[in-house]
Amino acid sequence: MRSFRLFPRNLDKLESPTLVNADRASERNEMMKLALPIPFAPTTSNVIKSTSKFSVRISRRFFSAYAQKEQSQHKPGMVAKYYLPPWFSVAPMMDWTDNHYRTLARLISKHAWLYTEMLAAETIVHQKDNLDRFLAYSPDQHPIVLQIGGSNIQSLAKATEIANTYGYDEINLNCGCPSPKVAGHGCFGVSLMLNPKFVAEAMSAIAANTNVPVSVKCRIGVDDHDSYNELCDFIYQVSSVSPTKHFIIHSRKALLNGISPAENRSIPPLKYEFFYGLLRDFPDLTFTINGGITSVDEANAAREAGADGVMVGRAAYNNPWHILGHVDTAIYGTPSSGLTRRQVLEKYLVYGDSELGKYGRKPTLRDIVKPLLHLFHSEPGNGLWKRKADAAFRNCMTMESFFEETLVAIPDSVLDSPVAEPPPGRGDLFDNIHKLLPPPYRTIEEAILCA
Known part of the structure; x- marks a missing residue:
């Protein structure tokens, strides 16, 4: 054979492509009419504006964060290219979201944002003669985000500078991995949430060595440091001191008392109310929700409740055809291929x-x-x-x-069958979330003034 x-x-x-429905076709047309030309080059990131019902606030923030800087650096002769905003992204997963998986994912979805698996800054710095093995990828993988990890500011800055030549669309710092190898002996990953001053300095150093946006991926807490106010203190300090305006929030805290990374994805309860509290208390920042979302229905429900973006991990890896196969149509409203x-x-x-x-x-x-x-x-x-x-x-x-x-x-x-109807999800997952929000956050300065 x-x-x-x-x-x-x-x-x-x-x-032949077919439209998902008339409403989404109309929305897509409006998006394209409002799209602004943004220069495309290996070191730039490009996003489209949208007039979607649930994304006016979202697109304004994302456009400002991802495109404004690049417009000022336009060079003659560059080819214009547009990326849709990161309303849906595939989570960085160690040993999973490698170049091979990302190639498959991009064949299925043209618009989902892809993250690399976490790369230690020290690895990038000390592999100068073997960088392609760690950093190279096909141009088709855009938009793509490089996630790095580390606890040495000089190494993080140098790794970012080295990675610039590979043209990633965003640099993300891992402040959420609970693996003992990372958060324990390595003193980075989720352990960094206990030191927001360091994270702010690290993000400033990363941003100073790249022309693309920077972001932080974190949990909602660590061990007993799990109150909503402590989470807000972390976000406030990092965003106030550094250029970081985009946070990806895994809506579980991390337990570093000996449970495995797998158990850290199931034992600590999900607290989506913390995520939506951040949206309320930090209206000038951008937040992507992560954790426990396993279908396109649930992703849309999260966005309709106000999330700026949705990140899906293992569901997108374990069932790529039925998850990623619906992202372009159900999330971005583009015609089915x-x-x-x-x-x-x-x-x-x-x-x-x-x-x-x-x-x-x-x-x-x-x-x-x-x-x-x-x-x-x-x-x-x-x-x-x-x-x-x-x-x-x-x-x-x-x-x-x-x-x-x-x-x-x-x-x-x-x-030979195209992707079928999406598997049903919990479309009502966030229906009552705004009734569960924690009390509004007040900075230390505000609390002193009101005392």
Whole structure:
């Protein structure tokens, strides 16, 4: 059985696009009419304005944060390109959101913002002769955010300067990872939330070494430092002293008393009311919600309740077709491409074979195929496909031979169908959230004046 049997179509041929509905088509047209030309270059970030019902406030902040600076640095001859705002992003996940996964994600969604897995600043600084292995990516992955971690301001500044040549659209500092290797011995990740003064200084140093926006990803608290006021103190100090205006908030606190990172994603309760309290108390900042959101319905519900953006992690990795496959239409209101899994695999085959062994013995076939193992989540043939994949890793040397051996397990009806209706989610997840908000935050200065 030859690969042309598995991939009979022209790689560039897609089914005719259809509009999701008239309202979203109209909204999209309005967005494009109001779009301002923003210069595009490897070191710039570009965003479109929107008149969406729920995004007027959002787009104003995002446009200011992501585009204004770049407009002033326009150079003749640059090609204009537009990115839609980060209303939906895929969370940075160690060992998961690598170059291979991001390639797959971008084939499925053109507009979701992609984050790298966290890269330690020290790694970037000390790998000057091997940077491509850590920082290189296809231009198709834009818009893309580099997440870095570290506890040394000089290293964070130097790593940012080095990364500039790779043209990321934003630099994000990890202040949320609860792994003992990071938050314990490494003294960074979520441990940084206990030292907002350092974070503010670090973000100032990062911003001083890049021309793109900077952001912080954090939790709502650490151990017993979990009150709403302590969270607000962190946000206030970092945003007041540094240029940081965008915060991604994982709506759980972190426990550093010996539980695992996996348990830190489930044992501490979600407190979405803290996130929405931040929106109320810091109207001039931008906040993206993260944690516990597993469907496009829930993402839209979060935005309708006021969130500036939504970040989804493991759901987007474990079920990429049914999550990312709806982002462009349901979140951004763009026409459906009619893309099929077969077409995605055709393009991923070309990418995979070009990457095999690029850095000596790495990446391996298993490394490149890893993100694909969730592409047929809950579909007929999924179990058999995974078993065949496990066997194929032992003897296949190319992506083509791997697909020949394994895709016989997947019915043509699955390979050739465009993404179906999105799986139902908890659309009412945030219906009563504004009744649960904590008391309004007052800065230390305000509290003294009112005492």
